Amino acid sequence: MRTSSTYEPSGELRLLSLATSAAGMLCLSLSGLLHWGVFSILAVVHLIIWRRFFDREIIGTWTALGVIAASGVFEMWRISLSGPDAVIPALRDFIIILAMTRVLMRKTPREIYQIVGISVTQCMLGTIFTISPLFLIGLALMVVLVPMTLYHLDAHSFSTAPLHRKRYLAHWAKVSLGIVLCTGMLFYILPRPASSIIRHSFVRQSRFSFDEDVDLTERGRVSNDSAIVMRIIWSSGAAPRVIYLSGARLEGISPDGFFRQETRGSVAPVSNMVTDRLTVYPSGISSENVFYPYWFHDISPRLCLFRGSNLYWLGEPPPRYDLWVSRATGPSVPGSKDVPRELSLVAEFGLRTAGQGDAKTRVDRLVRHLRTNYVYSLDQQQTPPGRYGIEWFVLSGRKGTCEHFASALAAMIRGCGIPARVVTGFLVSEYNETGNYYIARAADAHAWVEYWDGSWHVADATPTGRSAPALRFHLLDEIRFSWLRWVIEYSLDDQIHIAVRVFSSAPRVTNRIELTASYALALIGALVALLAAATLVKNSLLSPYEKVRRAFEKTGTRLPATSSHEEHLAIVRGTDPALAETFRLYLGDYLAWRFGRGYADIGEQTRSMLRQIRKTGRR
Amino acid sequence: MRLNSLFRYLKPPRGFCLTKAGKIFFSFLTCLIVISLATGNNLLYLMLAAMLAFMIVSGIESEMNLRHLELDRVMPPEIHAGIPARIGYLVRNKRNSSSRLVLRDQGRLKIPAVGRGETRLMQTEISFPTRGRKTLGDIVISTTYPYGLFEKSITFPASAELVVFPRPVAFSLPRATGTQDAGGGKSHDAISHVRPYTPGDPLSSVVWKKQHLGLVTRVLEGGAGMNGLVVIQPGHDVETKLSCAAYVIAELHRAGRPFGLVLGDYYSGIALSREHKNAILTRLALTGAIRRPSLETVPDDAHLIHI
Numbered sequence: 001m002r003t004s005s006t007y008e009p010s011g012e013l014r015l016l017s018l019a020t021s022a023a024g025m026l027c028l029s030l031s032g033l034l035h036w037g038v039f040s041i042l043a044v045v046h047l048i049i050w051r052r053f054f055d056r057e058i059i060g061t062w063t064a065l066g067v068i069a070a071s072g073v074f075e076m077w078r079i080s081l082s083g084p085d086a087v088i089p090a091l092r093d094f095i096i097i098l099a100m101t102r103v104l105m106r107k108t109p110r111e112i113y114q115i116v117g118i119s120v121t122q123c124m125l126g127t128i129f130t131i132s133p134l135f136l137i138g139l140a141l142m143v144v145l146v147p148m149t150l151y152h153l154d155a156h157s158f159s160t161a162p163l164h165r166k167r168y169l170a171h172w173a174k175v176s177l178g179i180v181l182c183t184g185m186l187f188y189i190l191p192r193p194a195s196s197i198i199r200h201s202f203v204r205q206s207r208f209s210f211d212e213d214v215d216l217t218e219r220g221r222v223s224n225d226s227a228i229v230m231r232i233i234w235s236s237g238a239a240p241r242v243i244y245l246s247g248a249r250l251e252g253i254s255p256d257g258f259f260r261q262e263t264r265g266s267v268a269p270v271s272n273m274v275t276d277r278l279t280v281y282p283s284g285i286s287s288e289n290v291f292y293p294y295w296f297h298d299i300s301p302r303l304c305l306f307r308g309s310n311l312y313w314l315g316e317p318p319p320r321y322d323l324w325v326s327r328a329t330g331p332s333v334p335g336s337k338d339v340p341r342e343l344s345l346v347a348e349f350g351l352r353t354a355g356q357g358d359a360k361t362r363v364d365r366l367v368r369h370l371r372t373n374y375v376y377s378l379d380q381q382q383t384p385p386g387r388y389g390i391e392w393f394v395l396s397g398r399k400g401t402c403e404h405f406a407s408a409l410a411a412m413i414r415g416c417g418i419p420a421r422v423v424t425g426f427l428v429s430e431y432n433e434t435g436n437y438y439i440a441r442a443a444d445a446h447a448w449v450e451y452w453d454g455s456w457h458v459a460d461a462t463p464t465g466r467s468a469p470a471l472r473f474h475l476l477d478e479i480r481f482s483w484l485r486w487v488i489e490y491s492l493d494d495q496i497h498i499a500v501r502v503f504s505s506a507p508r509v510t511n512r513i514e515l516t517a518s519y520a521l522a523l524i525g526a527l528v529a530l531l532a533a534a535t536l537v538k539n540s541l542l543s544p545y546e547k548v549r550r551a552f553e554k555t556g557t558r559l560p561a562t563s564s565h566e567e568h569l570a571i572v573r574g575t576d577p578a579l580a581e582t583f584r585l586y587l588g589d590y591l592a593w594r595f596g597r598g599y600a601d602i603g604e605q606t607r608s609m610l611r612q613i614r615k616t617g618r619r
Numbered sequence: 620m621r622l623n624s625l626f627r628y629l630k631p632p633r634g635f636c637l638t639k640a641g642k643i644f645f646s647f648l649t650c651l652i653v654i655s656l657a658t659g660n661n662l663l664y665l666m667l668a669a670m671l672a673f674m675i676v677s678g679i680e681s682e683m684n685l686r687h688l689e690l691d692r693v694m695p696p697e698i699h700a701g702i703p704a705r706i707g708y709l710v711r712n713k714r715n716s717s718s719r720l721v722l723r724d725q726g727r728l729k730i731p732a733v734g735r736g737e738t739r740l741m742q743t744e745i746s747f748p749t750r751g752r753k754t755l756g757d758i759v760i761s762t763t764y765p766y767g768l769f770e771k772s773i774t775f776p777a778s779a780e781l782v783v784f785p786r787p788v789a790f791s792l793p794r795a796t797g798t799q800d801a802g803g804g805k806s807h808d809a810i811s812h813v814r815p816y817t818p819g820d821p822l823s824s825v826v827w828k829k830q831h832l833g834l835v836t837r838v839l840e841g842g843a844g845m846n847g848l849v850v851i852q853p854g855h856d857v858e859t860k861l862s863c864a865a866y867v868i869a870e871l872h873r874a875g876r877p878f879g880l881v882l883g884d885y886y887s888g889i890a891l892s893r894e895h896k897n898a899i900l901t902r903l904a905l906t907g908a909i910r911r912p913s914l915e916t917v918p919d920d921a922h923l924i925h926i
Contacts, residue, residue, distance in 0.1 A: 151766055
């Protein structure tokens with residue numbers, strides 16, 4: 001790096017250095033650390049400096065040092081006042097002040113190197129605070145701009161013009177493509193630390209948690225939040241149209257709704273009858289419960305605690321997990337038929353409405369009644385004082401959410417003497433056909449009923465007349481999901497999984513001797529490949545005549561390195577007169593090329609000579 | 620022996636060293652590796668992969684820049700101590716174009732660009748302070764292309780020995796006399812050729828007509844003009860004596876007059892050719908002490924110039 005007082009940067013270098021600085025700030029904005037308004041102002045400042053003031057020293061060294069020191073002290077004071085919460089904004093502000101100060105100062109090559117360094121630091125900082133695929137824009141800009149800036153700086157230090165304009169675009173297209181390809185390859189090869197570390201991130205903000213009790217008196221909990229909380233891949237079997245993805249089974253009942261109650265019998269997963277496998281990718285969901293539909297068989301990773309019929313993660317929820325489930329509802333401990341005294345009117349109403357028949361017929365009748373005569377509404381009705389939520393909904397209000405419908409139906413079924421419980425979870429019906437996975441949104445949170453009839457059966461009384469699904473851009477979501485799955489969440493597990501798949505596709509070796517032999521073979525193969533590569537490189541570095549000399553040696557004609565060309569020719573004449581004339585002509589060309597500064601294409605002639613030597617040797 | 624050949628085999632074909640910018644880049648890279656491993660943040664891994672990819676691409680580009688370079692060193696026929704000699708280097712890249720090359724031999728020489736298939740002649744002046752046998756090392760061509768992060772170099776085996784002749788120091792030649800002027804020819808002999816005027820030439824041989832080449836002297840057929848046999852006498856100031864002898868030999872050769880050298884027991888014979896001159900100058904360059912000259916083998920008609 002050189003500093004020159006009479007430095008005159010080229011137009012490209014001016015543009016590139018400031019564009020790199022702006023790209024660093026863009027990275028901060030894309031990661032959500034810098035407000036877009038502030039970024040716009042800073043971008044305009046960069047533009048003005050590029051057009052008008054690049055050559056001028058807007059602030060001097062001492063002023064810049066003063067500003068940086070003052071901002072450092074200020075940020076420290078800010079952190080000491082506000083605590084650890086202020087660390088990130090302080091860091092952000094400090095680095096922006098540093099970057100802007102650098103841009104306003106003198107811009108010689110050394111300073112441009114500093115601008116590049118600060119921009120890369122900004123990009124590094126940005127990576128910590130984002131998981132958005134949009135960040136890739138900033139990263140891609142850095143990948144293009146940093147090499148271009150460094151290239152121009154090196155050209156400037158050498159006092160040469162950069163590439164010819166005609167070759168400029170083609171060159172940078174090739175370089176960028178090369179960097180992108182190598183980046184892609186290295187990213188997946190570089191070894192990762194243990195997967196548990198990846199879970200810690202500054203950007204994981206839990207957005208939604210479904211309830212493990214249904215409190216019908218609480219208002220405003222249900223909303224039309226369309227944020228994605230899970231993506232589910234149904235790995236085997238035909239995917240159903242709708243999945244009831246249960247999260248909590250509520251056994252106890254109170255006048256205000258259902259709640260989770262510990263049941264004595266714990267349900268251990270069974271290992272047979274596996275029908276379907278679901279891979280669940282939770283994103284931003286705070287619940288520690290394991291979601292599963294139908295009857296649960298197994299889970300991987302096995303980090304779960306069984307409490308009643310609910311399953312809980314022992315620690316942080318994993319970035320993804322696999323469930324093996326059966327579509328048939330399995331055997332379980334029968335639930336309760338208890339109805340609180342305050343809800344006796346609801347139970348009696350249910351008994352009257354259900355009429356006579358078997359459990360299924362009576363439940364169907366109740367479901368039909370609720371779907372026909374009641375209205376689904378997110379505008380939650382205020383329960384009058386002195387009335388209970390379920391009772392008010394069934395007997396007077398007739399408007400409610402899924403929790404009202406599920407609670408009412410469960411109470412009415414229990415009134416008929418059939419054990420029933422409320423289940424909360426997600427009713428998932430949005431299927432991304434581009435990526436072949438289900439999307440569970442926060443708005444898909446749902447409550448329904450399971451009743452006991454020898455086994456647990458699902459009954460859902462909530463009217464289906466919900467609003468039509470909004471227009472979704474499934475391709476965009478697929479891109480986002482792929483980004484999350486294969487970049488953000490890519491882990492050591494994936495690397496092991498890929499390695500295992502690669503190795504498992506190889507023939508199975510069980511015998512110890514065979515195993516040792518295969519290791520030995522692999523080692524020998526690697527050594528041979530290494531030697532071959534080294535020889536190839538070494539041969540490519542040999543001089544043309546040396547290649548010819550060695551080729552002769554392989555055919556048995558030894559041409560000593562210490563002998564002259566004439567002596568070599570004489571040896572060849574003696575051993576192979578047919579080849580001697582060709583060799584003489586080649587020698588003439590070679591000597592003309594070597595000593596006469598000739599323009600002969602000696603490479604092609606050498607290749608031709610080598611072909612002839614090999615042909616003669618084969619004869 | 621085998622170990623040496625193994626080392627030679629394993630020796631990397633290119634030299635490599637980091638520039639200041641490269642050191643900063645590698646510091647960044649090291650920090651990034653540590654942070655990536657500590658946090659497991661995949662975006663940091665992506666950035667790390669991008670930086671490593673950038674290094675790989677940079678390495679490939681610099682290799683392409685150096686690969687297929689051909690180099691020849693062109694030495695001047697004579698190099699005298701203390702007198703700058705112009706050395707030429709013919710650089711050519713037949714397959715690729717090369718940029719920002721620095722050639723290091725006796726000094727540094729910047730080569731901004733060599734086009735594909737183009738041969739560029741670069742020249743530099745070097746000066747050897749003392750006479751004698753000198754060894755020229757291999758030639759190294761290095762480049763910081765494309766991003767200035769590291770300097771990659773390729774070494775061309777071009778070790779050679781050369782003899783630096785003594786620095787010529789002006790020495791006044793004895794004036795020619797009539798008898799010497801006659802040489803083996805006659806005054807009416809035909810003119811063989813003309814040559815530049817040398818101090819000491821007989822005035823009758825000088826062509827006084829103004830010539831664009833300056834003054835010239837006629838040389839008659841039959842070897843007109845005196846010969847000169849430089850005899851170096853022992854003395855204290857060896858270097859000055861050798862320098863004066865080199866000057867006289869060069870002047871005689873330039874004047875087209877036969878010359879020779881007597882140095883101790885050595886007698887070069889009398890001749891006119893360039894090879895003869897180079898042999899004498901080489902002898903002068905490699906001489907250590909000067910011993911008393913032996914004039915027994917010297918022809919009687921030789922004109923002795925004692926130094």
